[in-house]
Amino acid sequence: MRQLFEELKRRKVFRVAAMYLIVSWLVLQVVDVFMEFMPLPEWTSRLVFLLLVVGFPVALLLAWALELTPDGLRLDISAKAGKKPDRSRRLDLFIFGALATVLGFVAWNHDWNGKSELVSGDIRSLVVLPLDNLINDPEQAYFVQGMHEALITELSKIEAIHVISRTSAMKYKNSNKSVPEIADELGVDAIIEGSVLRAGNTVRVTVQLIDGSSDRHLWADNFDRELTDILALYADITREIVDRIRVEVTPAEAVELATHKMVDPAAYELYLKGNFFCGKWAPTEMLRGIELMRQAVHKDPDFASAHAGLAICLQYAAFFDYVAPREISAEASAAAERAVELDEQLAEAWVSLAAVNYYLKYDGPSSERALQRALEINPSSVRALNHYSWLLGETGRFEEGLAAARRAIRLDPLSATTHISMAQIHYLKRENEIALRLYEQIVELDRHDPSLHFYLGWAQEQSREYDKAILSHIEAIDLSDRAPLYLSGLGHAYGIAGQTVEAEEILKELVRQEHDGLAQPLHVAVVHLGLKNFEEAIDWLERSFEARNSQMMYIMMAPQFDPLRNHERFARLVGRMP
Numbered sequence: 001m002r003q004l005f006e007e008l009k010r011r012k013v014f015r016v017a018a019m020y021l022i023v024s025w026l027v028l029q030v031v032d033v034f035m036e037f038m039p040l041p042e043w044t045s046r047l048v049f050l051l052l053v054v055g056f057p058v059a060l061l062l063a064w065a066l067e068l069t070p071d072g073l074r075l076d077i078s079a080k081a082g083k084k085p086d087r088s089r090r091l092d093l094f095i096f097g098a099l100a101t102v103l104g105f106v107a108w109n110h111d112w113n114g115k116s117e118l119v120s121g122d123i124r125s126l127v128v129l130p131l132d133n134l135i136n137d138p139e140q141a142y143f144v145q146g147m148h149e150a151l152i153t154e155l156s157k158i159e160a161i162h163v164i165s166r167t168s169a170m171k172y173k174n175s176n177k178s179v180p181e182i183a184d185e186l187g188v189d190a191i192i193e194g195s196v197l198r199a200g201n202t203v204r205v206t207v208q209l210i211d212g213s214s215d216r217h218l219w220a221d222n223f224d225r226e227l228t229d230i231l232a233l234y235a236d237i238t239r240e241i242v243d244r245i246r247v248e249v250t251p252a253e254a255v256e257l258a259t260h261k262m263v264d265p266a267a268y269e270l271y272l273k274g275n276f277f278c279g280k281w282a283p284t285e286m287l288r289g290i291e292l293m294r295q296a297v298h299k300d301p302d303f304a305s306a307h308a309g310l311a312i313c314l315q316y317a318a319f320f321d322y323v324a325p326r327e328i329s330a331e332a333s334a335a336a337e338r339a340v341e342l343d344e345q346l347a348e349a350w351v352s353l354a355a356v357n358y359y360l361k362y363d364g365p366s367s368e369r370a371l372q373r374a375l376e377i378n379p380s381s382v383r384a385l386n387h388y389s390w391l392l393g394e395t396g397r398f399e400e401g402l403a404a405a406r407r408a409i410r411l412d413p414l415s416a417t418t419h420i421s422m423a424q425i426h427y428l429k430r431e432n433e434i435a436l437r438l439y440e441q442i443v444e445l446d447r448h449d450p451s452l453h454f455y456l457g458w459a460q461e462q463s464r465e466y467d468k469a470i471l472s473h474i475e476a477i478d479l480s481d482r483a484p485l486y487l488s489g490l491g492h493a494y495g496i497a498g499q500t501v502e503a504e505e506i507l508k509e510l511v512r513q514e515h516d517g518l519a520q521p522l523h524v525a526v527v528h529l530g531l532k533n534f535e536e537a538i539d540w541l542e543r544s545f546e547a548r549n550s551q552m553m554y555i556m557m558a559p560q561f562d563p564l565r566n567h568e569r570f571a572r573l574v575g576r577m578p
Contacts, residue, residue: 024052123245125162125188126212128152130173131205132195144196146272147205151194153348154234156380156411157256160247164188165382165412183212186413190218192241201227201265207237209244219244227265235260256345267300271309278313281449283322283483289313290323297335304343311336311352312383315359319550320451321485321520326548329360347381350374354387359550364395364578382412386421393425394553395578401425416445416452423455428557432462450479454489462559466497484510484519485551488526492560495530503531522549529560538569545573552577 274292339349358367392401423438457472491506513519525540
């Protein structure tokens, strides 16, 4: 045995083995780096590893049989051991020292205890930070944002995991805060970071799981898919994360993760772009988003998410008076119903149906059933929770509404929309001191959102802070390019503050706009209400009911309509609401 050992040393087999292992490790590291930013197939690294394993015995055999001499390679037929030169000894020491370093590095980073010790403590809550855009094309921002939202939605379907919603996660885009700081602020156990790379119709998502308290990287992997199979990519990532953190998945959730549909790549892109613009809330962007959603539905009539996206975008545009409710109601209703028909397990489809039924058809019971179904499918759907809290608050079920709002805030703590849900219920309950404090805090979340100043103005009016209310409504008008909805708020504030001339000027402007189809009857009614022209206000509210204006929901509980509650005509009108 000793003789064999000496012969192996003489033929430099050990040296070749050590060099081969070092070079192989370096090759695998290089492959991993390239896998990060090139859409290579998932099996690339495994193929390279397999080739390196096969090559190892070949390298040892060649080291045994051949000798490197100044004249080149030749068969080693010499049996002379001789004394090893100092330079050769130094080379051996360097090579084996390098091997020891590599082995030590591998050992340090290896999890010797298996998956059960992969994380420090149980992970039951996490946030997916905005994905890095490796596409190097600013025009593709919608694509990366859409994938970020889709991944969060897929993870939130697992009831055992508390997943922070996208709106709050987006607050940390380009943030310099450390992982422990973000985890502490959001109250989560772990953070997911990642990136998106795209080449044609091939998409690669790189994901890594990081312990929130220690900043330790727990796991990372690459996922490749064609756009036609993009929905499977989100399910694959979710399954891997669930497996790594060892949470319990229900049978229904397992089936959902194992089931996915193919999508038309062009339709999926149109959907992502439409969703991107619809989420901006401004009139020009939202109308563009609607057109993109229409194109997506036309491109792939069986794409449920596109139908749901079209329905909800139409309903939101009607709510903010960018489109006339009567003109889009049939289209929105058909899109929502088709979404549910295509995929009964899609929570967003049920939310879109609920929104259309409630705000465009004034059908509260069917809307509530749809929202309950959405929350059965995905209890962590923030959109469903927001809509449910609005419905409950606007129909006087305040405690139930507050419970839904609290759940939404827990999932999306940095979103103005979730906090508005809470503030609105306190406002409707006549707890104006609480509502005013909350609205003042919410405005600081996004001072560029006109609706936040609008809602703050209403609360200030109820506290008789008329000068502040007027300033808030003026801010909303300036930020919205004099949108009729916000003009009506200022007209009302001027009226109840006794500034009759200013209120009547706004009234004239809104009447002209309503005649030209640019404003809704409700806007005119609100200014008449501020001027205490109660009969005229009810006349315009009745017209608003016939027009199916979405903000008519507020007449049931909102305190600004209290001066009309003793009028018989108004009581009959409220009785016709859901």
